[in-house]
């Protein structure tokens with residue numbers, strides 16, 4: 454059972470300032486993520502997905518709002534605390550694995566690199582354990598340049614886990630591999646989530662991939678717009694018969710001021726053109742309709 458939130462993000466704002474330009478990359482993002490969740494963030498290019506991940510990963514500082522990760526207020530960490538946070542709390546997997554790996558070293562050596570603070574024997578054992586966890590134990594002595602893109606991506610996941618982080622952050626982890634390999638990588642995430650209880654946040658464009666996790670949050674223009682949550686009771690059953698992805702309920706996010714962003718497709722479907730909707734309470738439900746319905750009803 455998921456209980457407390459490991460990531461609490463309220464009204465989060467990020468402004469990038471360049472010499473002659475200010476970009477509002479996050480404009481009041483509301484998003485909480487529970488301990489042990491496997492979730493995806495989707496959204497168009499430029500909607501702020503990577504910005505959010507970078508804030509949570511401590512790679513960049515937020516401008517305003519609230520961001521607490523694993524009980525730590527990311528606005529208050531000093532440089533030293535931030536280095537320690539990046540090393541122990543979060544692990545990163547990127548689309549482009551060249552960012553994670555050193556091609557002329559073996560898989561085993563690559564995984565040991567982030568562990569330079571632990572003793573040698575422990576390091577070797579732990580690295581092997583991680584390689585086995587991602588299904589790459591048998592290739593431990595292969596140089597990275599001898600492995601396929603998908604295999605390299607699995608090594609990158611093992612590296613991200615080297616310091617035993619509580620949260621794994623993955624930015625387009627399947628962006629450079631084919632669908633079959635992408636599915637395999639996603640299976641690795643699901644195993645890690647299930648077996649280690651690791652919280653995993655995946656940023657993706659890929660709507661198919663996002664259907665295989667238990668919650669999908671859509672970001673639009675730097676704000677959370679809607680989310681889909683898998684019906685927990687069905688998850689395991691459906692997983693067993695390969696229909697996991699069919700079982701989502703769709704939710705819209707309600708912020709503290711009572712604002713909800715309605716997906717554009719829904720508005721188009723009921724014929725909303727301007728900036729007004731008709732709203733009424735009907736048998737415990739809020740019904741939103743087109744204002745034109747009134748004129749049809751009344752006359």
Ligand SMILES: Nc1ncnc2c1ncn2[C@@H]1O[C@H](COP(=O)(O)OP(=O)(O)OP(=O)(O)O)[C@@H](O)[C@H]1O
Pocket residue numbers: 469470471476477478496497498499500501502503504505658
């Ligand atoms: N370092 C930066 N300096 C200035 N603007 C930036 C910087 N990083 C991101 N932005 C801008 O912030 C906005 C959000 O970018 P972000 O990379 O978070 O989007 P994204 O949803 O991850 O997009 P994509 O799917 O294309 O990676 C964009 O308008 C982008 O141009």
